[in-house]
Every structure is written in structure tokens, then in C-alpha cells.
Amino acid sequence: TGSSRPQRMLKAVQKNATKGDPKSVISAIDYYCRHKEWAMNVGDDKGLILDSVLTEVNPSTALELGTYCGYSSVRIARLLSPDSKLITIEFNPAFAAIARQIIAYAGLQDKVILVEGASGDLIPKMKERFGIKSFDFVFLDHWKDRYVPDTKLLEDCGLLKKGTVLLADNVICPGAPEYLKYVRNNPRYESRYYPSNLEYTKVEDGLEKSVFLE
Ligand SMILES: Nc1ncnc2c1ncn2CCOCCNC(=O)c1cc(-c2ccc(F)cc2)cc(O)c1O
Numbered sequence: 001t002g003s004s005r006p007q008r009m010l011k012a013v014q015k016n017a018t019k020g021d022p023k024s025v026i027s028a029i030d031y032y033c034r035h036k037e038w039a040m041n042v043g044d045d046k047g048l049i050l051d052s053v054l055t056e057v058n059p060s061t062a063l064e065l066g067t068y069c070g071y072s073s074v075r076i077a078r079l080l081s082p083d084s085k086l087i088t089i090e091f092n093p094a095f096a097a098i099a100r101q102i103i104a105y106a107g108l109q110d111k112v113i114l115v116e117g118a119s120g121d122l123i124p125k126m127k128e129r130f131g132i133k134s135f136d137f138v139f140l141d142h143w144k145d146r147y148v149p150d151t152k153l154l155e156d157c158g159l160l161k162k163g164t165v166l167l168a169d170n171v172i173c174p175g176a177p178e179y180l181k182y183v184r185n186n187p188r189y190e191s192r193y194y195p196s197n198l199e200y201t202k203v204e205d206g207l208e209k210s211v212f213l214e
């Protein structure tokens with residue numbers, strides 16, 4: 001049996017990036033996925049929007065739903081202040097195994113807590129397991145039909161506070177139409193769309209930023 005796409009991505013990082021240098025890890029993945037083999041990382045174009053929103057929010061506790069190979073975990077964790085933490089949830093054990101290695105190669109393992117499992121099961125356990133009162137920032141990048149139920153779950157578990165920023169990937173492609181309806185017609189959120197393109201392609205996609213108001 002041959003290698004998997006995530007395994008080949010890890011090899012490209014180990015070959016082309018500098019250990020402990022998050023920027024070089026990000027560049028190595030972007031180069032590989034643009035020129036060798038497409039993969040569903042948020043990518044460099046949408047990554048710049050993610051960076052700017054993160055710099056604005058400067059979260060103490062951040063949550064990512066859908067780790068995949070850890071590209072956006074590295075993008076997020078590299079911008080966190082010293083005592084801040086990113087909790088990232090990945091459903092697929094094979095993806096999680098690669099992500100741990102990519103996050104460690106970037107030297108960010110002390111800022112990232114990678115948890116394996118389904119978001120619907122783990123979100124209600126965040127307080128008891130990790131002592132989280134609430135999240136300052138949430139990056140939604142997992143199953144697109146989980147964006148609404150998991151946002152509602154975060155609300156119901158008291159994990160959102162006034163000013164919490166939700167940033168959702170792929171609201172155009174593959175698309176999250178129910179999520180857009182939910183946050184745009186909801187008085188509890190202030191939403192804004194950031195147009196961009198699907199990672200490594202010319203296809204339209206974008207990020208939806210929604211601020212929780214109460
Ligand atoms: N903790 C959890 N709980 C539940 N479920 C979970 C989970 N963790 C993971 N999962 C499972 C889903 O993980 C991957 C989700 N991401 C995508 O599917 C995705 C797809 C494309 C894409 C593909 C093909 C095209 F042609 C065009 C676009 C682009 C993207 O940027 C994407 O993010």
C-alpha cells in the first residue's frame with residue numbers, strides 16, 4: 001500500500017521546511033499543494049485573512065474545528081501570545097497523527113492541544129476537560145453541515161462570550177448555506193463576508209466572520 005496525501009505532505013515539510021520555523025512549514029505546505037498535489041488546507045490566500053482577523057482578536061483561548069494536517073493550526077498558533085492556547089478537534093485519527101507531527105515540526109506543540117473525536121461529542125466536554133470558561137476565537141473548518149449545530153452547541157454550552165469571533169472557512173465552496181443564513185439573520189451576531197478563492201485555485205470561496213454580541 002502506498003503513502004497517503006497527508007503522509008506525502010508531512011514528507012514535503014520534513015524535506016523543505018526548517019524545524020522550529022512555522023513560516024517555513026506554512027510555505028512548504030503551500031508550495032507542495034499548489035505545485036504538486038492539492039489538499040484542503042485553508043491555504044495562503046484565505047490564510048492572509050485568517051492572519052489579519054487573528055491579529056485583530058489576539059485570542060487567549062482559540063478553538064479550531066477540523067484540524068486536517070495542521071496547516072491552519074500552525075497559522076493560528078504562530079500568532080498566539082505566550083500563554084495563549086489553541087484547542088483543535090480532528091475526527092480522523094490518520095489526519096490527527098500527521099497534524100501532531102507537522103505542529104511539532106513547527107515547534108508549536110506547547111501552544112496546541114489536539115483532541116481526536118467528533119466536535120458534537122467534544123464541545124460539551126471543553127469546560128470540564130480543559131478548564132475553558134469561553135473561547136475568544138473559533139475557526140470552523142470541519143464538515144460544512146456541522147457548522148450550524150456546533151455553533152448552537154457552543155452557545156448552549158456557554159462557550160461564547162460577548163465579542164467572541166467565529167471565522168468560518170468554505171462558506172461558498174464547498175459551501176455552508178444554512179450557516180450563512182443562521183449567522184446573517186441572527187440578532188446575536190454581527191457578520192461580514194471576506195471574499196477570496198478556494199485554496200490553490202481560482203474558484204471563488206471566502207470566509208465569514210461573525211462576532212457574538214451577547
Ligand atoms: N472534529 C470533527 N468533527 C466532525 N467532523 C470532522 C471533524 N474533524 C474533521 N471532520 C470531518 C471533515 O473534515 C474536513 C472538512 N473540510 C472539508 O471537507 C473541506 C473540503 C474542501 C473541498 C473539497 C473538494 C472540493 F472539490 C472543493 C473543496 C475544501 C476545504 O477547505 C475544506 O475544509
Ligand SMILES: [Mg+2]
Nearest residue numbers: 042141169170
Ligand atoms: Mg476548509
